[in-house]
Amino acid sequence: MSSTAVDVLVIGGGQAGLATGYFLRRHKLDYRILDREPAPGGAWRHGWDSLQLFSPAQWSSLPGWQMPETEDGEWPQRDEVIDYLARYQKRYDIPVERPVEVASLTRGVNRLSVETDRGTYHAKVVVSATGTWSHPFIPQVEGIGDYRGRQVHSAHYRRPEDFRDRRVLVVGGGNSGAQIYAEVSRVANASWVTRHPPKFLPDDVDGRALFEMATEKWKAEQEGREYTPAGTLADIVMVPPVKEARERGVLETRRMFTRFTPQGVVWPDGEEEAVDAVIWCTGFRPALAHLEGLGVVEADGRVDTEGTRSVKEPRLWLVGYGDWTGFASATLLGVMRSARAAAHEINDYLEGF
Numbered sequence: 302m303s304s305t306a307v308d309v310l311v312i313g314g315g316q317a318g319l320a321t322g323y324f325l326r327r328h329k330l331d332y333r334i335l336d337r338e339p340a341p342g343g344a345w346r347h348g349w350d351s352l353q354l355f356s357p358a359q360w361s362s363l364p365g366w367q368m369p370e371t372e373d374g375e376w377p378q379r380d381e382v383i384d385y386l387a388r389y390q391k392r393y394d395i396p397v398e399r400p401v402e403v404a405s406l407t408r409g410v411n412r413l414s415v416e417t418d419r420g421t422y423h424a425k426v427v428v429s430a431t432g433t434w435s436h437p438f439i440p441q442v443e444g445i446g447d448y449r450g451r452q453v454h455s456a457h458y459r460r461p462e463d464f465r466d467r468r469v470l471v472v473g474g475g476n477s478g479a480q481i482y483a484e485v486s487r488v489a490n491a492s493w494v495t496r497h498p499p500k501f502l503p504d505d506v507d508g509r510a511l512f513e514m515a516t517e518k519w520k521a522e523q524e525g526r527e528y529t530p531a532g533t534l535a536d537i538v539m540v541p542p543v544k545e546a547r548e549r550g551v552l553e554t555r556r557m558f559t560r561f562t563p564q565g566v567v568w569p570d571g572e573e574e575a576v577d578a579v580i581w582c583t584g585f586r587p588a589l590a591h592l593e594g595l596g597v598v599e600a601d602g603r604v605d606t607e608g609t610r611s612v613k614e615p616r617l618w619l620v621g622y623g624d625w626t627g628f629a630s631a632t633l634l635g636v637m638r639s640a641r642a643a644a645h646e647i648n649d650y651l652e653g654f
């Protein structure tokens with residue numbers, strides 16, 4: 302197995318890794334990116350077939366180069382995002398090695414050692430940008446281990462036809478739940494199950510308006526002002542399939558079932574029902590298994606950070622994941638601020654190395 306020395310090693314070649322690479326390149330740093338996928342696109346490669354962004358191209362762009370407008374002027378589709386990320390990597394000549402799986406990190410005197418299936422890398426600095434897609438979350442509902450029907454998380458859901466004519470529960474009150482329920486309910490006997498009634502945004506509020514409101518909220522917090530936005534990035538955007546489900550009169554939810562039986566579920570009123578499949582749209586957790594050995598992953602599954610830098614391991618930065626590593630850092634547009642700050646701090650750190 303080989304042994305490679307590099308100043309900065311970025312783990313993860315999705316949008317967060319590429320945006321970080323863009324700024325590391327601007328600082329002319331010696332860096333490379335390791336990514337376990339065989340091709341560019343990060344988590345978007347695993348999105349379902351009809352997945353469409355909730356904001357237009359210009360509001361879904363990485364630093365330096367705007368995502369090309371779609372031919373029909375609609376919000377970009379999954380494959381257009383994958384294509385954009387592939388071209389972005391090429392455009393800025395970002396050095397990504399694929400497929401390389403990072404297993405663990407250990408501390409050395411002046412470097413962190415990174416074990417992979419292609420050998421060991423020794424880096425002065427590591428940026429973790431591994432996202433959340435490979436760590437889907439499913440709640441521990443009573444009896445789940447006995448249920449014999451099909452279960453699939455939105456991370457692995459592909460298309461509604463796989464559930465045609467089945468009795469299906471789509472669980473989860475966010476955008477994934479709304480969009481998957483909207484299309485599955487066209488071909489299956491589906492119910493949408495949520496813990497609380499979902500919050501639908503007005504029809505004219507799309508991702509662009511949400512970003513504007515979220516930015517305004519962030520500014521207000523910095524300036525100590527009061528500001529209550531009309532919606533948040535967690536509320537449901539009325540994309541065309543969800544509107545269509547509303548027009549069909551099926552955009553309704555049931556409260557969460559209390560437990561599973563081998564054949565189905567038990568509803569809060571005690572009624573038992575046989576169910577063929579459950580689609581979990583219940584979110585993700587940060588994919589940080591490779592950092593466990595450093596002792597930096599806390600009980601809540603996150604790493605304590607100051608900005609994007611680990612508090613317990615000052616040679617480690619984290620980019621992407623969610624608001625805890627920077628405002629809106631798990632979005633295409635929002636990751637720029639975190640990536641820029643991380644690269645700037647890394648440059649300062651290496652100057653004093």
Ligand code: FAD
Binds near residue numbers: 401
């Ligand atoms: P990822 O894209 O997951 O990239 C991480 C990369 O690291 C992957 O290639 C992975 O294989 C690799 N990796 C992980 N672990 C290892 C390891 N141990 N070794 C080597 N490589 C590893 N955002 C928007 O801006 N607009 C939207 O409209 C939008 N819609 C969304 C819809 C859905 C359904 C979801 C789930 C998210 C959406 N997002 C949207 C959010 C966001 O853009 C994505 O979650 C995004 O993929 C996060 O990018 P990332 O680079 O942080 O992580």
